[in-house]
Amino acid sequence: MAAPTRSARATASGTAWDKAQLAPVVLVHGAEGLLVDRAVERLTMLAREADPETERTVVDASAYQSGMLSVLTSPSLFGEPRIVVLAGAQAASDALLTDVISYVEAPAPDVWLVVEHRGGVRGKKMLDAVRSSGAPVVACEPIKKDTDKVAFASAEFKRASRRASPGAVRALVEAVGSDLRELASACAQLVADSERAIDEPAVEKYYGGRVEASGFRVADAAIAGDAGQAVSLLRHALATGADPVPVVAALAMKLRTLAKVAGLRGHGRSAADLGLAPWQVDRARRDLAGWTPEGLAAAISATAQADAEVKGAGRDPVFAVERAVLVVARSAGR
Known part of the structure; x- marks a missing residue:
């Protein structure tokens, strides 16, 4: 099996999972488990497209013992290509850290080594060694926005x-x-x-x-000033198992967006400067039609208080989120 040309040194962020390409060593790094899994599966698929006889071995990094990597990557009797996945390298044994650092200096032929690290400080020296070797990095960070x-x-x-x-x-x-x-x-x-x-x-x-019944619909009703609808949606959401914390988080997110868009006025800043999509700006501008700076400040303050209370500072999270929803709804148009 002819090895592909080793990619240029990876950037700090790395490539997206769906752009991952084979190399003698590939680092799949990030805390978003779905993307990590997809990146590893893509690399496996590419290896088997290159040669259907490719053998895949998955090693639990926490149970790794000294010398295992050498055994798994040593020349095979039948010469079949192999892809070796070091799974969970964020919990790697000391032996694995040592062996990987040594291995990346001279990767074995006919082997694709995938180092899967799901975040954390464990194994920093190993990660630095992999990156310094020029191995490509696949970035799998959580998607939050x-x-x-x-x-x-x-x-x-x-x-x-x-x-x-x-x-x-x-x-x-x-x-x-x-x-x-x-x-x-x-x-x-x-x-x-x-x-x-x-x-x-x-x-x-x-x-x-x-x-x-989602927190975002509760927030939308509250921001529109419809207290009755907001409370009705909130109670239905809570009755069907919703947690007060994400409801308050949705309320806070909507209010932050309103505040950001309100701050665009007269400052020459664009939506891109705030990390917002055009549709978010358009919607926020429509919502802001019924708001005053004073009302927005009161709503943000009430939501901040509810956020603290639902996270342990208060005795009744349900009461805290309902009070915040009512304050926000009543602040619209003030």
């Missing part, structure tokens, strides 16, 4: 060759976007069950109850 989740979901539909309207994607992210695995699963479910382009009614059909 709504704009990035929307982009992720859009890419999922595109990979499945299925069109999805922007509104449908945003509604799906609002419904199930707190966990990336769940979001990916929801995209796959919609692709499997929808024969046409995916629109908002399709999302409503499968995830309508969750969308209506």
Whole structure:
């Protein structure tokens, strides 16, 4: 098996999981488990596309014993190519750290070594050695921003060759976007069950109850000044198992966006400067039509207090979030 040309030195961030390419040594690094798993599977697929006889071995880094890497990468009797995955290197044994540092100086032929590290400080010297060797890095950091989740979901539909309207994607992210695995699963479910382009009614059909009761819908109603609807949605959400913490987080996120967009006025700053998508800015501007600076300040203050209380500073998280929702709704238009 001819080894590919070793890639140029990786950048600090690395490449995306869906751009990962084979090399004698590849570092898959980051705390987003779904992306780590996908990167490893992609590399395995590429190795088997290069040679269907490729043998894959997965080693638990925490149980690694000295010399195992040498055995796994030594020339094979039949000369078949191999891909060796060092899984969970963030919990690596001392022996593995030592052996990897030595190995990257002279990788074995006919072997693809994948070092899978899911974040943390353990193994820093090993990570530095892998990066310094010129091995490519696949970045698998958590996706936290709504704009990035929307982009992720859009890419999922595109990979499945299925069109999805922007509104449908945003509604799906609002419904199930707190966990990336769940979001990916929801995209796959919609692709499997929808024969046409995916629109908002399709999302409503499968995830309508969750969308209506999500923290973002509670926040939307409160920011619109509809106290009755906001409290009704909140109580339904809590009754169906929602936790007060993410509800308050959604409220805080919406208010922060309003504050950022309000700050754009007269300062010559663009949406990109704030890390916001154009649709977020447009929506925030519509929402701001009924708000004054004083009302916004009161809503942010009440939400900050609720955030502290639902995280342990108060005795009744449910009361705290309901009070915050009411204050926000009543602050609209003040």
